Amino acid sequence: MSEKAVAKTTTSSDLDSTQGRTSIADTVVSKIAGIATREVSGVYALGGNTARAVGAIRERIPGSSTNHSQGISVEVGEKEAAIDIQLVAEYGVSIADLANGIRTNVINAVERMVGLNVVEVNIEVQDIHIESDEGADDTAGEPRVQ
Template identity: 40%
Template sequence: MSTIAEYEKTDMGTIQIAPEVIEVIAGLATIEVEGVAGMSSGFAGGIAELLGRKNLSKGVKVEVGQREAAVDVSIIVEYGNQIPEVASQIQNNVKRSIEMMTGLNVVEVNVHIHDVHFKQAERPEEEESINRVK
């Protein structure tokens, strides 16, 4: 949903929260979790694109109603982490952050793992095999 939902009417007027705000909150809550290498924009030509911290909302899709929100986050996980544990921590952190900041009830947080990120220090054999013949 890309329109601004009317969230609450008060004596002073209405409060509206744009879906983009929920996307940024979910993105920040996601990258706070240990084991997340970054957000993913999905598969472009078979390769998951790793997004930096400036593009937090790019790996997030939300559906926002007047009282509820549903969130999908797409991530790249760091090699060596237990994917179910990282995904569970993301679900809890995203739900808690959105509910605390907006008052919306988060009905679901779906985590999509698009790739595994290897740290450069963990790939010495690969570099050695490239330069085997001198």
């Protein structure tokens, strides 16, 4: 993320008042961004291969919960936030439309819920999910040609 992405501004914010100051932790913004990203149709999973593998193991542990911030990196300043998202897209969706939908949803959710100005949302599509990929392990022992 660029240094100017989270530059401090001098404008007043809903987070500061005469009665006190509210600060927002990075984890709050990353969870909101993760949930908002998953709401967009065409997103198959968040995170790179390692993050998804660790997430799959974590979900199998009884009593564990889903990591909503998987694949999300944030920088939070006093009044601004910058967000990086790594994801796997569904095959067949327009990646440009998907990225625009994610940006809109994430910016709206973060700005509405925490009052921070989102200065950038960077999206890295790391893979495309194809339905036939799920059953690929089942046919590993079969010859490709007969």
